[in-house]
Amino acid sequence: AECPLPSSDAKAFSAKNFDYIIVGANALLLTILLRIAEAQPHCQVGVLEAGVFHRDDPLVDTPGELSLFSTRNGGLTWGNRTYDWAYVTTPQAGLNNTVIATPRGKMLGGSSGLNLMAWTRASQAEYDAFDKFAPGHGWTFKDLLPFLKKVENVDKQSNPFPGISSAALSNAVQTGPLFAGSAGPVNVSLNTFMSGDVFPWVQSHNALGVSTNVDPEDGNTAGVRNLQVAVNRATGNRSYVGYYCESVGRSNIHHLVGAQVTKVNLVKKGSLVTATGVQFLSAGKTFTAKAAIEVVLSAGVVNSPQLLELSGIGNSKLLKKLGIQTMIDLPGVGENLQEHIYSILEWQLKPGIQTFDEIRNNATFLQQQAVQYQKHHDGVFASTDSAVSYLPLQTFLNASAVAAQAKAIKKGLPELGPLTKLQKKQYSIQSSLILQGVPQVEVIQLSKGLIVPQPNVSYMSVLVGHQKPLARGSIHINTTNATAPPVINGNYLNNDFDVQTILQGLKFALKLASTPPVSHSVAALISPPPGLTDAQLISYIRATGSTGSHIMGTAAMAAKSDGGVVNGQLKVYGTKNLRVVDTSVIPLQLATHSQHTVFAIAEKAATMIVAANPAG
Numbered sequence: 001a002e003c004p005l006p007s008s009d010a011k012a013f014s015a016k017n018f019d020y021i022i023v024g025a026n027a028l029l030l031t032i033l034l035r036i037a038e039a040q041p042h043c044q045v046g047v048l049e050a051g052v053f054h055r056d057d058p059l060v061d062t063p064g065e066l067s068l069f070s071t072r073n074g075g076l077t078w079g080n081r082t083y084d085w086a087y088v089t090t091p092q093a094g095l096n097n098t099v100i101a102t103p104r105g106k107m108l109g110g111s112s113g114l115n116l117m118a119w120t121r122a123s124q125a126e127y128d129a130f131d132k133f134a135p136g137h138g139w140t141f142k143d144l145l146p147f148l149k150k151v152e153n154v155d156k157q158s159n160p161f162p163g164i165s166s167a168a169l170s171n172a173v174q175t176g177p178l179f180a181g182s183a184g185p186v187n188v189s190l191n192t193f194m195s196g197d198v199f200p201w202v203q204s205h206n207a208l209g210v211s212t213n214v215d216p217e218d219g220n221t222a223g224v225r226n227l228q229v230a231v232n233r234a235t236g237n238r239s240y241v242g243y244y245c246e247s248v249g250r251s252n253i254h255h256l257v258g259a260q261v262t263k264v265n266l267v268k269k270g271s272l273v274t275a276t277g278v279q280f281l282s283a284g285k286t287f288t289a290k291a292a293i294e295v296v297l298s299a300g301v302v303n304s305p306q307l308l309e310l311s312g313i314g315n316s317k318l319l320k321k322l323g324i325q326t327m328i329d330l331p332g333v334g335e336n337l338q339e340h341i342y343s344i345l346e347w348q349l350k351p352g353i354q355t356f357d358e359i360r361n362n363a364t365f366l367q368q369q370a371v372q373y374q375k376h377h378d379g380v381f382a383s384t385d386s387a388v389s390y391l392p393l394q395t396f397l398n399a400s401a402v403a404a405q406a407k408a409i410k411k412g413l414p415e416l417g418p419l420t421k422l423q424k425k426q427y428s429i430q431s432s433l434i435l436q437g438v439p440q441v442e443v444i445q446l447s448k449g450l451i452v453p454q455p456n457v458s459y460m461s462v463l464v465g466h467q468k469p470l471a472r473g474s475i476h477i478n479t480t481n482a483t484a485p486p487v488i489n490g491n492y493l494n495n496d497f498d499v500q501t502i503l504q505g506l507k508f509a510l511k512l513a514s515t516p517p518v519s520h521s522v523a524a525l526i527s528p529p530p531g532l533t534d535a536q537l538i539s540y541i542r543a544t545g546s547t548g549s550h551i552m553g554t555a556a557m558a559a560k561s562d563g564g565v566v567n568g569q570l571k572v573y574g575t576k577n578l579r580v581v582d583t584s585v586i587p588l589q590l591a592t593h594s595q596h597t598v599f600a601i602a603e604k605a606a607t608m609i610v611a612a613n614p615a616g
């Protein structure tokens with residue numbers, strides 16, 4: 001049955017007495033809503049979302065609409081304010097002073113309704129590193145695994161990429177249930193349409209010593225893999241509002257859409273600050289909503305720090321300048337921004353190799369596929385790109401070069417930002433992750449032309465992304481106007497390590513494309529132009545770089561004395577009952593797409609919230 005539309009009646013919402021209020025209906029936050037409502041049926045839980053539910057909207061639901069955007073002259077949701085907050089950074093010196101688009105989903109389901117649907121985990125060592133920022137609260141891989149599994153329902157078709165022995169495959173089939181969930185609300189699957197350049201690309205990886213990873217969810221992410229996506233194979237749709245649909249029947253859950261929270265209402269009682277509710281805007285009018293037990297911010301990595309500052313929680317110097325009364329002086333708010341930076345490459349393929357470009361080049365194929373999707377919910381329109389590899393530095397550098405790199409990072413960098421203690425700790429961990437062979441670079445193959453595709457030509461594009469940059473940026477308000485965008489400054493590519501890592505990855509991608517068998521499919525390198533020196537390639541990276549929309553860390557879980565914003569229970573320091581549960585709390589960048597991890601964090605947060613308020 002279809003999920004009903006949520007309410008937009010602000011007056012009725014405002015008149016209720018809530019126990020819990022949740023700000024931002026991102027896909028994962030709804031887990032908390034549901035779990036609290038299940039555990040404490042006598043409690044009233046309200047969630048406010050600035051955007052709306054785009055129900056039955058193919059631009060959100062149909063995977064192909066996004067994965068084909070480049071070939072259909074689109075960018076149909078990204079940058080479109082009906083779906084996207086459409087933020088931008090300040091001019092980034094490391095990227096030739098370009099202003100970088102920073103999309104964030106503005107809808108029920110948050111950025112999970114806008115994203116590329118990749119459904120991946122980080123490696124065991126990276127989750128274990130989480131625990132070092134808030135010891136004793138259960139943030140290791142072992143602790144998180146039940147939550148990672150709980151959120152997903154993995155449709156395990158056997159679609160092994162080349163390079164897997166039958167022994168490895170049968171082992172993975174046996175161990176699969178140890179790592180894959182089968183009852184969660186997010187449907188996870190593998191693509192059913194594979195472009196002609198995918199298998200050769202995987203085999204060229206194998207030829208260069210990068211093996212095929214049969215079960216990349218088991219804590220070891222290195223290698224090339226068939227990418228899991230949050231797509232429901234039965235409907236062929238993006239899977240992102242499962243929690244919402246599960247929760248709508250409950251009488252103690254109340255959703256309000258079209259409501260932008262402008263402030264958390266705080267009162268100082270003794271040494272702690274208590275959140276009593278929120279102020280919000282709906283259709284131009286201001287309302288309040290009261291929460292007796294807790295307020296949970298899940299407004300996302302950009303808006304959660306913004307709301308903290310608007311509410312008087314942040315660096316007192318900044319707040320004072322804007323005339324905001326400081327409720328809690330917490331200089332870490334909005335700092336510690338970490339983001340994946342990608343560089344793009346593109347090759348023209350030889351005639352006869354079928355890619356997503358076929359949709360652009362062949363009207364008959366387009367028509368066939370449209371019918372196929374409508375009737376059977378599969379084919380190109382139910383698909384995204386498949387081949388992704390995660391590569392440690394050891395793929396590009398010899399052991400002594402890797403050791404030298406790790407040592408340099410451990411020593412620290414001149415670019416240390418304001419949270420010196422936190423960064424030193426992070427760099428020390430990053431150094432050890434490098435030595436352990438934890439992937440630093442992601443290579444995504446995109447079977448289509450992205451730059452300037454020509455008619456009747458097929459392309460292979462590749463994104464090379466640095467997963468663990470040393471750069472740290474920030475998000476801060478510069479006005480008390482809650483509807484004005486915050487100032488986002490990533491400091492992207494502000495240091496040599498970040499630039500060199502992308503350079504190494506880019507050169508490896510060039511090598512891959514000239515290695516058989518994929519080299520037999522390639523007609524010509526289009527971008528960057530062939531034959532560039534390292535210095536010229538660096539200029540190319542700076543001129544064409546973009547981000548992965550995986551910003552993390554802007555309200556980090558870390559010790560307060562290090563510049564942390566939330567503790568191991570995700571509670572904001574100095575507050576009695578205000579938590580942040582979204583990508584902002586991740587203390588250190590992960591070499592993965594972020595949504596699966598954040599869903600698991602939300603499931604864990606839900607258990608912590610219920611346990612902390614046993615009477616409800």
Ligand SMILES: Cc1cc2nc3c(=O)[nH]c(=O)nc-3n(C[C@H](O)[C@H](O)[C@H](O)COP(=O)(O)OP(=O)(O)OC[C@H]3O[C@@H](n4cnc5c(N)ncnc54)[C@H](O)[C@@H]3O)c2cc1C
Nearest residue numbers: 024026050110111115117118261300301582583593594595
């Ligand atoms: C373009 C793009 C592509 C991505 N691709 C992938 C991918 O393929 N795989 C992957 O794993 N991850 C991907 N990500 C990242 C992933 O989607 C996010 O990590 C995940 O959605 C969680 O993000 P978040 O914590 O910032 O919250 P969001 O999901 O952004 O949710 C925040 C919610 O709060 C609402 N909100 C904000 N401010 C207010 C306010 N003041 N009042 C009320 N509501 C408010 C927003 O409208 C939104 O619904 C991508 C992200 C983007 C933007």
